[in-house]
Amino acid sequence: MGSLSYKYVIVGGGLAGASAVEGIREGDRNGSILLINNEKHLPYDRPPLSKKLWSGKKTVEEIFLHKKEFYERTNVALTIGVTATAVDVKNKTVTDDQGRTYAFQKLLFATGAAPRILPVHGGTLDGICYFRTLDDYLRLRKEASEGKSAVVVGGGFIGSEMAAALAVNKIDVTMIFPEPYLVNRVFPESLGRALQEQYRSRGVKILAGERPSAFSKAGNRFVTYTVSGKKIESDLVVVGVGIALSLELPRQAGLQTATGIIVDELLQASLPDIYAAGDIAFFPYSVLGKQTRVEHWDNAVNQGKYAGGNMAGGREPYMYMPYFFSDLFEFGYEAVGDVDASLETFADWQKENDTGVIYYLKDGKVRGAMMCNVWDRVEAARQLIRKAERVTPEDLRGAIR
Ligand code: FAD
Numbered sequence: 352m353g354s355l356s357y358k359y360v361i362v363g364g365g366l367a368g369a370s371a372v373e374g375i376r377e378g379d380r381n382g383s384i385l386l387i388n389n390e391k392h393l394p395y396d397r398p399p400l401s402k403k404l405w406s407g408k409k410t411v412e413e414i415f416l417h418k419k420e421f422y423e424r425t426n427v428a429l430t431i432g433v434t435a436t437a438v439d440v441k442n443k444t445v446t447d448d449q450g451r452t453y454a455f456q457k458l459l460f461a462t463g464a465a466p467r468i469l470p471v472h473g474g475t476l477d478g479i480c481y482f483r484t485l486d487d488y489l490r491l492r493k494e495a496s497e498g499k500s501a502v503v504v505g506g507g508f509i510g511s512e513m514a515a516a517l518a519v520n521k522i523d524v525t526m527i528f529p530e531p532y533l534v535n536r537v538f539p540e541s542l543g544r545a546l547q548e549q550y551r552s553r554g555v556k557i558l559a560g561e562r563p564s565a566f567s568k569a570g571n572r573f574v575t576y577t578v579s580g581k582k583i584e585s586d587l588v589v590v591g592v593g594i595a596l597s598l599e600l601p602r603q604a605g606l607q608t609a610t611g612i613i614v615d616e617l618l619q620a621s622l623p624d625i626y627a628a629g630d631i632a633f634f635p636y637s638v639l640g641k642q643t644r645v646e647h648w649d650n651a652v653n654q655g656k657y658a659g660g661n662m663a664g665g666r667e668p669y670m671y672m673p674y675f676f677s678d679l680f681e682f683g684y685e686a687v688g689d690v691d692a693s694l695e696t697f698a699d700w701q702k703e704n705d706t707g708v709i710y711y712l713k714d715g716k717v718r719g720a721m722m723c724n725v726w727d728r729v730e731a732a733r734q735l736i737r738k739a740e741r742v743t744p745e746d747l748r749g750a751i752r
Contacts (some may be wrong), residue, residue, distance in 0.1 A: 356466050357385040357428065359662055360445050362435040362600070363461035366396065366648060367414045367629025367655035373461050374659020376425055384427045385453055387445070391435040391483050393419060398648055400488045401509060402678050405516035413501070425636025438604035440622050448748065457662040458626040460601055460612055460620070461655060464594035469504065469689040473566030479575070479588045483511055494587055497521040501587040502575045504563055506533045508677055510593025511546075517589070518555050525583055527563055527575065533679075537686070539696045544706035546682060553680060559634065562658040577745075595645060596631060609633045611644040616668035617706070618658040626662055628654035638672055638737055639689055639718065645677035672736065674729045687729050688736045689718030699746045703752070708732075708751045714740040722751065 357377055360367045364386050375384060388394065395414045403409035421506035422429045430447070437446040438458065446452045466481035468474055480491050495501065499522050503514040506528030514526045530536075532543035533550070547557055558577065565576040566588060576582045598608045607613045611633035618626050618634060629651035636643050650673035657669045674687040682705065690711050698708035708728075711719035716739045720732035731751045 355451060356383075358382035358456045358459075359384045359459070359659075360453055361459045361461055362438075363388045363459075363463055363631075363702040364390070364429070364431065364631070365461060365463045365629065366394070366416070366651035367463070367658070368461035369394035369461070370652045370655025371424060371461060371628060371659035371662070372422075372427055374656035374661075375663045376659075377656075378660050378665050381426065384425070385434055385455075386422070386427055386429050386511030387435050387447060388429070388431050390484060390486070391430065393417065393422075393429070393434040395485055395565045396648070397483070398676075400485065401482065401512035401516055401743060404488060404492070406518055407706065411489075414485070428532075429684050435600065438600055440604050440625060443624070447694065455624075456625045457626070458503050459608075459658055460625070460631055461629050461651075461658075461664060462597065462631050463651075464596050464601070464630045466590065467593045467595045469563060469590060469592060471563055471565050476568060476573070478565050478568070479508035479566060479590060480589050482509060483594075491508065491587070491589065494522060495522050498585070499523070499586040500581055501525070501529060501589055502563075502585045502590045503591070504528070504558065504575075505591040505593075506530050507536065507591065508534065510589075511550075511679050512677060512692045513589050513591055514550065514555055515553075515678075517587075518550075518553050519680070522587070523554070525558065526550070526584065527558045527561050527577060529560065530561055533557075533559075533736075535692060537692055538711060539692055539698060542698070542709070543692075543725075544640045546679060549682070564697075565705045581722060594630065598631075601627070601631075603679070609642070613642075617661045617666060617669070619638065620653060620663065620671055630660040634669060637668075637670055645673055645675075647673055649673040649675060674732075682719050682724065685726065685729050686719065686721040686725045687732050689713070690721050693716060697731075697742075697747055699748050699750070708747075710747050711737075712742075715743075717747070720751065728752075 394416045399409045421715045434448040466483045503526045524657045567574045593658045612627035617696045629644045676685045681702045694711040697710045706724040709721040
């Protein structure tokens, strides 16, 4: 084989891509690996971008998943700042934007996602920060000096985390989101509203039930116009309104897609020797009995490992139940399963809206649980979900402490 031939090619060097290297190496110590990533950094961890880098609990140097030597030692050819532009499944090749073509035996799509862009006038104005990458963090960190003001659009995970992170750094924050209260797709109303009051008491202005209709610039400052006619000036605009998947490459390659790349329990896509993992994978979540995508850290890390292992000859189905976590000022949580606020919920508080466990139930069975300021109990929650027994609130009181 020529030098542009690799046993394994991984497209996307985020969490899932880097974890796949580990998975491959557990099953195949020597097979050549190419990792193609279009960001200009070594693979890094995203959660600190909206949390620990702002609270000072981590430095940028600490967020890289591995040092450069790891890739050298494990015989991984790493191309950074390079985009894969075409995949030819029949001839088993990948082409990049430098015009190079690589042959592969096994290919992994670990291309993650990109921020959703607001479809409003001025939504793509220069300087609006659609927050996702290390470069976004580095730029914002420079701009967000004490005393500046920011409009944060979005009341989900990223919007809420960024509003808290900026407020802690003495930025004057105004949040705008269409829902009635923070993180409303996950938090029961009483928790969402209680947290919202905490945000307000920290000086964050909240415009709930509101959305931006347009943006403009007046000198260096942004002007955000809202649907109800408000006009807010700020130094910064940060947006976190969900993600958009790029499915062009897999579709062009002939893979079956839904809201992501459709894979089976081995994380194998619809054509032989092609796999997908992380935010892009639409996989069978067997314990919950549904095909879905999960946009969380633990899923990307573990799916990457499983996919890598299976590419290297393993046949291990992905039966893992990924958890996720978030930190909003002093309120932190870990959650697992279906934490969908439209389900029936039962909150077992030790301290109301602060410390305790919220159970999410369907047909009387636990589908998900969120441990609020209660740590290291994810496994206990997984067991309850796996058991799938009918329970009453009384059964659940004190079940996880
Ligand atoms: P990504 O991490 O997005 O990596 C994909 C990589 O592939 C990217 O670098 C992308 O540029 C590259 N790529 C895409 N297309 C190509 C191409 N054609 N060629 C080459 N390279 C390509 N989850 C939690 O559970 N808890 C949290 O607290 C949390 N916090 C988060 C905070 C932020 C700011 C963000 C953005 C996400 C957070 N997440 C959190 C979600 C978690 O980080 C993601 O689920 C995870 O990063 C997904 O990993 P991935 O490898 O699938 O995708």
